[in-house]
Amino acid sequence: MMDAFERFGLLINDRVVRTPVAIASMAGIVDAGYVLERANHIGIAFIGGYSIDGPTMEAAREIASSGERKEFVYDDPVIELKNQIDQMAKSDVILGINLRGSSPESFGGIARALGDSVVYEVDAHCRQPAMVAAGSGEFYLKHPEKLIAVVRALKSESVTVSVKIRAGVADDDRKIVGELWKAGADILHVDLMDFGTAKLRQIRNTCPLMLIANNSITTFDRMKDMLSHGADLVSLARQSDIRTLAGLDAAISRYADEEGWYNAPKQLCRGGDIRSLTFCCMPVKECPLIPALSRINMPKETYIKMKLEAVRGTQLDDGKQTCFGSLSWCCKISSPCMFRDMTLKHAGISKKEYMRLKRDLSNTLMSRVFHDNTPDEAS
Structure with missing residues (x-):
């Protein structure tokens, strides 16, 4: 792993990140088993999203019962998440858990129950109507003061915090990013939608947080473009198949060994x-x-x-x-x-x-x- 640190210089949760290739959460799909199948080609994975309180668990049941998409459904989120964490215990992949909750107390409680071995990712990204109505997902981008309260609740438990957002939903991406940084967030995971590198550069120029760029980053050229405009890592969701992940991992490793600075910015x-x-x-x-x-x-x-x-x-x-x-x-x-x-x-x-x-x-x-x-x- 020291070779990985010399190559990329990335640390998350006091652990070396072996490659700047990540897996983003997909509700009902990305769990420990999904990650372990791809573990040789990624540095960090966010499993979930997992609902952690009454309103969001009920929303997950509603979504699942309609048949419109998959969801993780269970009776006790702590038991389910402990099981997922245990499965990942022997892996070099850093584990993040993407969480859907409707109050700071829900997030603080789950962090107390699970401890500081994982990265806690606040899902401010989901746009499913039931989840938004429950006070989660994109709801937070329209009510940033509530999102800031969630981040502060997690940081009060001395854990590493990531926030997953969708660009262009908040009234002002720059403002909310700056507030997240000041509230103590450690990682910003950004679904860039159709905004591309201009939005990524804008966010990088607004805060010093570790940035993970997400959305259709499936080729090395696309990956390099994101890295040269401010990203520290890139993440894949629907196209996180083993072949694509392996190709990106191998390509960025070769590039880092040849160039010295894997995500050097443009001048x-x-x-x-x-x-x-x-x-x-x-x-x-x-x-x-x-x-x-x-x-x-x-x-x-x-x-x-x-x-x-x-x-x-x-x-x-x-x-x-x-x-x-x-x-x-x-x-x-x-x-x-x-x-x-x-x-x-x-x-x-x-x-x-x-x-x-x-x-x-x-x-x-x-x-x-x-x-x-x-x-x-x-x-």
Whole structure:
């Protein structure tokens, strides 16, 4: 698993994520057995959705009895979920449980009963009328204050919290994402619908949460597109067959081993998200960097000081032959630059290692941007 950490650098619930390929929940379908059949090709799986209180359990029975779709139906959610967790105990796959509940007390109670070994995913995604009427699923996106209360109830139990949302349902995706981050959510699982990478970049530029992109991500090109616009992982639901999962897992592993940074952003001047500040040069001319700094409320002088401090004592600190005297200002390895490449060769830094160093720099910059500034993201 250490190879996986070196390759992707992903930790969830204090465990190494072996690949940024995930399975999303499908009610009545995705359970421990479903996951275990695919375990060799995924890093995390969200089983469920599981209803956890009276109103949502009754809604699940209503949906199942109509024959319109499958549902998980049982008398005691704690017994059912403990059984699922026990089945996954020996697997390297990190387990998330997608939960449908109608009150903060329901979520807090289930977390107390099950403990902190799993990721608790709040289902703010389901759009089945019966489930929405029960005060679950998309109901939460129209009543964000109730969703925030649920997240806080879970975090009070010291567990890892994911929130599954559907883009474009809330009045303002940016606002609700920012509120979820401040409430303590750890992971945001986003069904992008038809919004694509522009919406993903917008969300990435609004919060530092771990992002899982979902919806029709079944090819490596599509996966790379999501990763380069802000996603940390991608998830599959209806097309989470073994062949597709295996192909994505193998392709992203090869790509990471060759490139060094598996989800490196596009450069800012080519539509990159906020992580691409790691590739930006000094703000000495009119370019997309200037409005980007304005949106995160950061003066140019602060940006320069922040970046130089972040690389001090690292291999990116050097670079007298480069345009601005430091590799910290150099661009992505895919952009041709004889001065950067000459400096890397002289320092004995491979292109793969350079990208990993830029990833580390990006992580530092992201931390400082989101903890020391208040982004006003608009693009």
